[in-house]
Amino acid sequence: LCFNIEPVAWQTFRRDAAVPDFAVNMSLGLTMTSDPRTQKTLACGPTIPKDCKSITMYSGVCFEIDLSNAFGPPLPSTNKECRTEADIAFLLDGSGSVGWEDFERMKTFVKEVVRSFPAKDTQFALAQFSSETQIHYYFNDFFSGSWEANVGSVRQLYGGTYTATGIRTVVENVFTQTKGSRPNVKKILIVITDGESHQRNQLPSAAATAEAKNIVRFAIGVGNAFLNPGAKYELDTIASSPSQEHVFRVASFDALEKIKQSLATKIFSIEGTQTSGESLKMEMAQEGFSAAYFTETGSCKRLIPFHGRCVYNSDIFCCFPPLCADDLLLAQFQSGEYFGAEVCAMNLDEDQYTDLILISAPMYKESDREGRVYVCTLTNLCNLDFSPLVLRGGAFAQGRFGSSLAVLPDLNLDKLSDLAVGAPLENDGQGSIYIFNGEAGRINPTYSQRIAGSEVQSGLKFFGMSISQSSFDRSGDKLPDLAVGSKGTVVLLRSKPIVMIEASVSFNPTQIPTQNDDCSKPLVNTATICFTMTSSKTNTAKINYTLTLDATRKVPNNRAYISEKQRQSSGSTTISIGQNCLDVKFSIDACPEDALNELINELKFTFDGVPSSTNLKPSLDQRAQTLTFHPLGFEINCGTDGKCVDNxxxxxxxxxxxxxxxxxxxxxxxxxxxxxxxxxxxxxxxxxxxxxxxxxxxxxxxxxxxxxxxxxxxxxxxxxxxxxxxDSPFSTLLVSFSFLKLGDKDIWVDSNNLQVTNDETTKPETGCSVARCAVFKCTGFIGRGEKKQYIISANLSSGWIEQIGLHSAKFLLTSTASLEYDKNQYIYFSTGSNTNPPIRKIEAEVEVYPEPDFTKEIVGGSLGGLALLVLLTAGLYKAGFFKSKYKEMINQEAGEGADPGADGGAPAPE
Known part of the structure; x- marks a missing residue:
């Protein structure tokens, strides 16, 4: 991006009568800015020299030039005076080793030192030590009357050399506000002594007391006594560090005149050399080093870095110095930071009135970075909020963050202006710029984008050295562009279109039913995920999303799931301007253990812009929530009124x-x-x-x-x-127990026949889950070593078993015995860890079976025996068992008698 500039001066301004005499070598025009409303020009010269003792300090002056080229009055109208604000106390050695002539020379030395400082800025006090310490004049009464006569009238005390006591007395009694010591000015203690102290071991603690009050100590040793190492150690202990800057040794009191100028020069130290922060503050500030106009309540004011205070004139302006800030919070500022190198007025909400003042300090040193920008708010006319917000860049040892500032139009569509900050020395001099977004009433201290020169174009040097103050549309895409300067090159950066995406999830049904008859069947639900994209231009983007069900619970305790052991659903979709939705089906446990706490479902997505026809990819608005949670609750049963009233x-x-x-x-x-x-x-x-x-x-x-x-x-x-x-809602639960019957049969034949021997009181109770039981409670007193026996007896009936279709059954009859006692009066003692009496239990197995019936067996046996007898009889008959052998014998005998001679004359029977 190039501009043609005519190399001829259109108008030249030189020093004239309007410029004061003190404004010599001012470098007029080193800083210039213009009023956007009145077209007036503010020209400043910040290099007016002024000799102050051993150093030269610089100030500056500014002039406002109107349209007729007339100079306005100088601002400021006078040059600064050399300032040496300090409270200086002298502690003289008045011991006997000092002759009266040498004591007089010490007093003369005090007078000469006092004369070398202007009385309006410096206060003095005088004290003397020997065996005791005497304070002659405090800060608030040193100049009362003729101070030289007062110093001359001081009498020597004589005695021992008690240096530590003298230092401690001056620190505790002289350097106090009640005695005229001023806060926030340098405190100086000058100790003059001619010999070794009698309190060498106490000198370190006395010096530490002075150091705690930020008192700078100078030690002057007079005489040959300080040639030995012990005396040198005493002077080094008394003086502040480094000792070579705060210790003076002279051969005699006559030589005190020679160190007067050197001592005054060291007291009038160069800015930033005192660690206490009480050295010169504003003497090195250069008014007019940078300047900017801002508007407030319709009238235009100018802001000039000057002296850290508000100066009221016909045109009221507020001021800051480029190197230090006197009335701001000193803890936040650093000497040499180049505070005010760039000043920028910012209209945050684009209402034509200035809201913020941005002041850079590119040389501010931190342990890991360099440079910062202070953001000050305007609370009322010419009143800066002195607790400024601080903007920082990345961690680079050399960066010069804040070398350039530029207010940008709204880049992220939040209707607030944004800020660009240059850091030209980052990345070994390649440079970078940072983008900070505006917030309500301030700037977000966390940068939204860092653009490194190496990413823009190879070979760039000092990228971010300057940034254009206006961001016009140079590329024709109706989006603001930014010109950034580097060494020998100007780069034009295009801004991307910003889109906002809102994610939402709805459920159907909207609540989880809690009245479920079948707990084994999971409930089905549908999640509708919608992405709504808004933008000033037509854009498309790819969305990658992940839906996690019941995200606050760990697996496997989750109550909702996409599929078994899977509760996440991931996918991608391409969306355009408007609402884009998709459905995800999932299941929920029908009767979860926790039906009170709602399901917290997590939706997370990432954005990937699709390049447009002009090769610009949209960016997601940083305010977009890429991680959202969507609850799904359970139905709450609280009656018709919808309000649960418990008791x-x-x-x-x-x-x-x-x-x-x-x-x-x-x-x-x-x-x-x-x-x-x-x-x-x-x-x-x-x-x-x-x-x-x-x-x-x-x-x-x-x-x-x-x-x-x-x-x-x-x-x-x-x-x-x-x-x-x-964890879960609980409602009324009424439990009652009674004698349990199955049809018309009792388990116990007669519940009144349950008896316990030696029972004194009987109280039937219920508490069994299946059948009725009886509880006997016997109250009595048992003495030591005494035993008692209780016998439980009862009759059982089996009629209830027959009713349920069983002819026989086995069950357990359980009896338990426990010991109760007055626990407020007695303690159960056991040798083990158990502190409760044991519960004894007896189980008896009872078998119920029917009585035996042998009728069928008898009848069957009888009939079978008869049938067997008949069969046996028939068999015997068939076999001839029942025929008579006697008849056969008769018949046989008869046959033999009819033929007697047949056998040859057998003899006849006798």
Missing amino acids: IKLDFNFTSSSEVRVGIDELLEATVSVENSGENSYNSRVILTYPPGLSYRKFTILKGRIDCNSLDSENGLSRGKTECTV
Whole structure:
């Protein structure tokens, strides 16, 4: 970008009668600026020299030139005087080793030093030490009467050399405001002595006392006594560091005249050499080093770096020095920072009135960077806020951040002006510029963009050395452009279009149902993700997004998921101006353990601009929220009125003795129960406090979902605190127990027949989950070593078993016995760690079966026996078992008698 400039001077201004006589060698025109309303020109010359003792200081003057080329009055109208503000105290050695002639020479030396300083800026005090210390004149009465006669009338004390006592007395009694010592001026103590001190070991502590008050100490040793190392050490201890700058040694009191000028020169130190910050402040400030106009309440004012104070004239202006600031916060400023090298008036909200004054200090040194810019707000006419905001660049040892300033138009579409700051020495002299965005009433101290010269074009040197004060559209894209100067090259930078994207998520259904009959079937929901893009120009962009369901819970405790073990949904979409939406389906546990706390769903996206026809990629507005959270809550059942009115009752008791026996009791247990007899209660908490002598150990959940946290006493005085939260809403729960029957059959034949021997009181209770049980409570007194026996007996019925279709069954009959006692009176003692009496339990296995019936067996056996007998009889008959052998024998015998001779004459029977 080049401009043609005619190399001929249109108008020349020279020194005339309007310029005061003191304005010699002023370099008029080194700083110039113009009033954008009146077209007047402000010309300044900041190099007017003035000799002040051993140094030359520079000041400046400015003139306003109207349209007729007439000079206005000089600002300021007079040159500054040399200033040497200091409070100087003399401490003279009045011991016996000093002759009266030498003491007189010391007083003469004091007079000569006092005469070398102007009385209007410098105050003096005089004290003498020997075995004691005497203060002759304080700061507020030194010049009362004839001060020279007062000094001459001081009498020598004589005695020992107690130097440490003298220093401590002057520091504590002379350098005080009640005695005329002034704050924020140099404090000087001059000690003159001729011999070694009797308090050598106390000198370091006395010097430290003076150092604590920022008192600069000069030590003058007179005589040959200070040739030995011990005496030299004393002078070095008394004097400030470095000792070579604050110690004088002369052979005799006659030589004091020779060091008078050297001492005065060291007291009148060059700016910035005193570590206490009380050296010269404004003497090196050059008025008119830089200047800028600003507007306020419709009238134009001019701002000139001058003396750090407001100067009132026909045209009121406010001032700052280029090297230091007297009335600002000194802790924020640094000598040599070149404060005011660039001054810029900024109209932040574009309402034609100046809101901020920007003042650069490009030479400000920090441990890791160089340069800064102060942002001052205008609270009222010519009243600067002296707690300025500070802008800093990147961490570069050499940067000269603030070498150029330029107010830019609104770059990020927030209707506030922005700021460009040059740092031409960064990156080994390649340079860079920084962009800062405006905020409500100020500038955001964090830069939004850093443009390095190496990124713009290779070979650039000192990029950011100058920045154009106007940002016109030079590229024809209706966007502001920026011209930045470097060595031998001017670069034109184009601004990108800015787009704003708002992300939103809606759910269908909008609430998670809590009345679910089937807890095994998850609920289905749909998340609609929308991206709305707004811009002054037509742009497109690619969006990469990630939706995380129930993001505040860790896996696998999440209650919502896209698929099994997956609760994130990622994707990308291309969007244009307007609203762009997409749907994501997911599932929710039907009956989650936590149905109170809503699901916090996280949506995160990244932006990637698509280049336009002019090769410009849009940028995302820095105010855009790329990470958003979208809750999805549960239905809350609070009746028709939508308001939950609970009725919570709290019960608290100790499960052991309410008294703690030291050395015996190890644990103190408390049982807390909460009951709600009203509508659902949400976010209910129970808070228990306990004395500092107790420490929390653990909690046990007996019923419900409860989470407890505890904090013991930290200092032994405050009470410990345990806080328990009921995670889910709880409502009224009524539980009643009665004798349980199945049809018309009783488990117990007669509930009244349950008896316990030696029972004194019987109180039936309910508490069994399946069948009715009876609880016997026997109250009695048992002496030491005594035993008691209780026998429980009852009859059982099996009719209830037959009713459910079973002919036989086995079950357990359980009996338990526990010991109760007055825990407020007795303590259960056990050799183990258990502090509660044991509970004994007896289980008896009962088998129920029907009585045996043998009728069928008898009848069947009888009939079977008869059938067997018949079969046996028939068989025998068939076999001839029932035929008579006697008949056969008769028949056989008859056959034998009919033929007797057949056998040859057998003899006849006898």
